Amino acid sequence: MAAQSLSSLLQRATIDDHEEVLQSCNAALAKSKSDLHAQHIKAVALLKLDRYEDCLRVFEEAGDGLKKRAALEYAYALYKCGQLDPAIEVVSRVAGERGALHLEAQASYRSEKFRRAAEIYEELSKGDVSLSNEENDLRINSWATDAQLQWKGYPQFVRHNRPMRDDLEAFETVYNAACLSIAKGEFQQGQVLLTRAKELCRTSEDLTPEDRAAELLPIAVQQLYVLLRQGKSEEAQSVLEEISVSDIPELSTKKIAQTNITLARGTTTTNPFALYKALHEIPDSTDSDKLFEYQDNLATGNSYAADLLVQKYDGIIRSTSKALAQAAYPSTEPRANLLSVYNAAAHARGETGTKALKRILSALDKRPKDLGLALTAVQLYVGAGNTTSAITTLERTLQLLDESISEQDKAVRFNPGLLSILVSLYKLEGRKVQIRTELAKAATYWQAQAAEPPASLLRAAGASLLHSSDRSDLAKAGDLFKSLYQKDTTDQFAVAGYVASQATLDYSKVEAQVDTLPSVADLISGVNIASLENAGISPSSAANAAAAAAMAGARKRSAKDKEDRATKRVRKDRLPKDYDPSKTPDPERWLPLRDRSSYRPKGRKGKQRAAERTQGGVVNEKAEESPAPPTQKAQGGGGGGGSSKKNKKKGKR
Secondary structure, three states: HHHHHHHHHHHHHOOOHHHHHHHHHHHHHHHHOOOHHEEEEEEEHHOOOHHHHHHHHHHHHHHHHHHHEEEEOOOOOOHHHOHHHHHHHOOOOOOOOOEEEEHHHHHHHOOOOHHHHHHHHHHHOOOOOOOOOOOOOOOHHHHHHHHHHHHHHHHHHOOOOOOOHHHOOHHHHHHHHHHHHHHOOOOOHHHHHHHHHHHHOOOOOOHHHHHHHHHHHHHHHHHHHHHHHOOOOHHHHHOOOOOOHOOOOOHHHHHHHHHHHHHHHHHHHHHHHHHHHHHHOOOOOOOOOOHHHHHHHHHHHHHHHHHHHOHHHHHHHHHHHHHHHOEEEOOOOOHHHHHHHHHHHHHHOOOHHHHHHHHHHHHHOOOOOHHHHHHHHHHHHOOOOHHHHHHHHHHHHHHHHOOOOOOHHHHOOOHHHHHHHHHHHHHHHHOOOHHHHHHHHHHHHHHOOOOOOOOOHHHHHHHOOOOOOOOHHHHHHHHHHHHHHHHHHHHHHHHHHHHHOOOOOOHHHHHHOOOOOOOOHHHHOOOOOHHHHOOOOOOOHHHHHHHHHHHHOOOOOOOHHHOOOOOOOOOOOOOOOOOOOOOOOOOOOOOOOOHOOOOOOOOOOHHHHHHOOOOOOOOOOOHOOOOOOOOOOOOOOOOOOOOHHOOOOOOOO
């Protein structure tokens, strides 16, 4: 009866006051706590009132029946409470609803699963737009997702390039397009788009004055960042006056604004303690309003950099060590390695060069698989011009990972980014064989994994193996290029590599592919041969490294110094006074005196010494007497007895 009375009441009345709806639901539930219909309406009313935690509590108390009936509302409550992964899991089971896809895309965006969010928006844009203002929302959100993909390091999945006419009509779309340009490093284009977004927002008739002021604040914060990156300090000061940090409701935006304002005011160079205070004024954001990972890493780096400037070394070591103890070890995650770098800087205690390196190496001995510490030591070695020690340090860490039986350690060992550092170091010393060996091992590992192997690594491995004269290496290169071609039949690099690898092994296999390659004439049609001849041959990286090492620390005199320098007097040859050029010099004059044929030692004559050694000769009785034991010389300052003064030998002066 309670459900029927509530349903009939809602059908007959139009209630815009959600508090009144909530009161009616509570009255119905007081009579019947298991009224599923009333529970559903109560959950919707709480969502309308932005009471998301209370709404989530209703779902938990009601049980699985309400969660299945109102799965979309339940997923939305989870999303607003910051429980993103459970929200995605729930909403992904709701089939056939565009609203559910929108919610899944939003939750994926906030959980930084940008590729999935982009796929959903692409799917929604291809379907029939049925919701009001949905087309505009799709345009805004797809631009925002592309900007995050660019920031995250996935430019190959970005769908937008330049904004079209329709994209320049709403300030939200223009703002997101500006963010994409900033992520690409196109600050001039970003500044133009931010200026347009600000003007569109100011002249918008759909916004109240309060909403307009709230929307202008993040635009100004982003504009301040762009001006700082361009070095336009005067324009940055004018934008600085438009920003009131206290008026920004979101903690994440407030923290970014505070950082940019601090940098714009030049606090970093004047007073490090003021910088430390300014960066720690804004509290960390909550789960429902937190920075993205790349933003949080930058904020963490700024905070630790300020700690280093005020010499809080022990505090940095404690906090980073505690965080590293809870993180995966070893790890290629940016945050974990960032903490390792600042941990190493704190151990160095403001020292640089060899002194810092000694302390960092001692910390590396305790955590030998810590990539952040290892790469910090490598960087210091490279900065000092000691590439060999840098290679040895990195190889030692990789060897420990190689000997491990953990799958996680193996994945870290053959991480493409880590291998690129090692290959770059090898190139500095011209170690082509080691480069080929490392890339071949990495390609073998990734081909055996279930996940898709990184194409860039397979390309590098295949190109390196082509320089080998071993037939097995050429066959391996052919397999790599063949797998690349099977994934992308338009990949001309893969076709050329496959032809090059098989041409000397079995030309009949690649005879058909040769015709698909561009001719040599087409490849060199745009090359200016005259300019190449005039430019000369560029030295290799190994030659550059050797020249840099030879010139390191050398002081070169200027041409003026050479002219002003006094001419050195040539010394005349000095000859002995009794030198006679007509006589032949002694050929043994360069030998030591004892080694010359004319040498005669001083002492007894030869016959007398021979007689003494002859058996049956006259015995010298005095010589047969046993000599008195020698008197030991006293050490230290004891008083001496009466030895005769004339028996003493005078010391050398």
